[in-house]
Amino acid sequence: MDSDETLPLVELRVTQGYSQANPWVIQAISGFLSAYFMEYPGFRVLRHADEAASGMHVWTCEIPTSLKVPRLLKRLQADIPPSTVTPPSETAPSPAQYIIDTAI
Template sequence: MESDEQITVTELRLTYRYIKDHSWVVTAINGFLSAYFMEQPSFRVQRHFDELESGMHVWICEVPGTMKMTTLLRRLQADIPPCRYTHVTTEPTVPPQYVIDSRESS
């Protein structure tokens, strides 16, 4: 199945602090992303791993050009404990990153 649709590789990151406060969220996000793929087949998770240096969980996703990552994040926020997400601006050679963290700052 070929498509001319533009795909952007994007990182979804979950902070160590948020995971520590809500350990079940990693499993919930895995389930949410799997369900999202069923709804939006052009969206895919390439890889999920635990980044040892930062303690973050990272999902490498293929996001179609017709989809807004912020829409996915708003829907995800309805299924997980209160959080905030930030779009981390990076170099053009680095995939866009969205970081989910606790609302309160430490």
């Protein structure tokens, strides 16, 4: 892969309600993403932050084009309490934002 190549960015967001209902989930997701980094070359977590305005935890990730985000999310959901994932809107600006919230 050319080092000048820009990989797509994706944000994984966890709502405040979900993280409050499951306090350990932030650490679990961070660990999962660290393991995913080891498994898939090219996948990187660029930033993890607690967004004060929305109360969400946000991971900004570089995703290789060969990696399918729904597959990553399905594997993640197997490791965390029941949740729903809201996919990004087609009209939303980049980066794509996947929101993890309590299951309905």
